Amino acid sequence: MAYELYYWDGLPGRGEFVRLALEEAGAQYIDVARQSPGMAAMMSVLKSRTEPHIPFAPPFLKDGDLIVSHVANILLYLGPKLGLAPKDESLRFVANGLQLTITDFVAEVHDTHHPLSTNLYYEDQKAAAKQRSADFIAHRIPKFLGYFERVLKQNPKGSDHTVGGGLTYVDLSLFQVFEGLRYAFPRATKKLAEDYPGVAGVHAMVKERPNVTRYLASDRRLDFNESCIFRRYPELDQDA
Amino acid sequence: MAYELYYWDGLPGRGEFVRLALEEAGAQYIDVARQSPGMAAMMSVLKSRTEPHIPFAPPFLKDGDLIVSHVANILLYLGPKLGLAPKDESLRFVANGLQLTITDFVAEVHDTHHPLSTNLYYEDQKAAAKQRSADFIAHRIPKFLGYFERVLKQNPKGSDHTVGGGLTYVDLSLFQVFEGLRYAFPRATKKLAEDYPGVAGVHAMVKERPNVTRYLASDRRLDFNESCIFRRYPELDQDA
Numbered sequence A, B: 001m002a003y004e005l006y007y008w009d010g011l012p013g014r015g016e017f018v019r020l021a022l023e024e025a026g027a028q029y030i031d032v033a034r035q036s037p038g039m040a041a042m043m044s045v046l047k048s049r050t051e052p053h054i055p056f057a058p059p060f061l062k063d064g065d066l067i068v069s070h071v072a073n074i075l076l077y078l079g080p081k082l083g084l085a086p087k088d089e090s091l092r093f094v095a096n097g098l099q100l101t102i103t104d105f106v107a108e109v110h111d112t113h114h115p116l117s118t119n120l121y122y123e124d125q126k127a128a129a130k131q132r133s134a135d136f137i138a139h140r141i142p143k144f145l146g147y148f149e150r151v152l153k154q155n156p157k158g159s160d161h162t163v164g165g166g167l168t169y170v171d172l173s174l175f176q177v178f179e180g181l182r183y184a185f186p187r188a189t190k191k192l193a194e195d196y197p198g199v200a201g202v203h204a205m206v207k208e209r210p211n212v213t214r215y216l217a218s219d220r221r222l223d224f225n226e227s228c229i230f231r232r233y234p235e236l237d238q239d240a
Helices: A015-025 A038-046 A071-082 A089-113 A122-154 A169-184 A197-207 A210-217 B015-024 B038-046 B071-082 B089-113 B122-154 B169-184 B197-207 B210-217
Strands: A003-006 A029-031 A060-063 A066-069 B003-006 B029-031 B060-063 B066-069
Touching (some): A015 A029, A015 A169, A015 A210, A066 A071, A066 B089, A071 A089, A071 A169, A071 B089, A089 A122, A089 A169, A089 B066, A089 B071, A089 B089, B003 B015, B003 B038, B015 B029, B015 B071, B015 B169, B015 B210, B060 B071, B066 B071, B071 B089, B071 B169, B089 B122, B089 B169, B122 B197, B169 B197
Parallel strands (some): A003 A029
Antiparallel strands (some): A003 A060, A060 A066, B060 B066
């Protein structure tokens, strides 16, 4: 049975980390909210008064009766099934830890344009967004990417992958973060590949995976846009 | 061999979610940074250039050679070993999803006093903190606790626990969130037990667990304070 992925239509957002894993593995899945009447189907799960295990928010995955929510949890669940998790059981906790660091990084990206409230428009928190973005560019990008650079360097199985000796969903997610940062902050990320050659190497390696290449060229891949987590607001961007 | 928990000394913070699980289970553990020269030991792991799998930030757990980082990941790892995870394999993904929702909630609590930057003092982002806190009280507490209320109500194994029919680490974490919210926002949470009777029930149930009661009365339990995630700044509090 095909996996059912539930995520907002019209933006890559957090759903994209799951899509990349499904696409790389060539798994059968339905991107529910992008089909008619998909949004209604998604909302009916979110608002269900009978579902035994309700998610807090999209994305979530349905596999038969089981609903798994939160990106890192979905990838933890899918990883072994898709051949995208380390074989060594204990390394799966390492992979999950890395994925949760990416989760935190992505949440901080979101907060660059919504530092005060998700209930206010960006336009109503622009001054705070400028301050938060300046801090993000000066301190947080170097902190997070510097960390992944060290992770790659110290990986005993080689610096081509974030964990273990083969491709995992963590590598796919790191690719997506790298893409998103360069979309949202073109000025701040001008020298990103130079400054973080390890991360850039993972990005290039993922991009050349045949299934990923095919996916990126398909209409299943959504462009970044200003409904997404990664948004390009020139006034929030500055030289690093 | 005893587990080694690494977390900043002097505050309950995120480490407390792990401590509560270890304490409830009566597990042997060393709270490394609270012993001399614990902080140096913690920093040497964080800054290590040789460790194969470095954490991004505390808390992290060492079990022999394995380092597991991020609260939800540590609890995922410890849960089955401590008898605090559902026995049903698929419910473990439900538990992890709930724990990750708590993770997001706790991150939002942190951002009530640090909405612009973790590199600035609270005093330097007080105006933004007021706006974010007002939004948190009006929208986010109801959204998160309302969700957990529904989770409890819809749990097919009964409303005494968040997942499955027995105590899990998720219940322990929900207890801690309830404690923290009432510490940080005494005015906003005045009617919390009334408004969220299910969550309040879990809180009361956890508090009466003999090992938890003993732990709370011990000097191993740290008080909330203004270095913690949950901080009491009267100017950020208001009636709900």
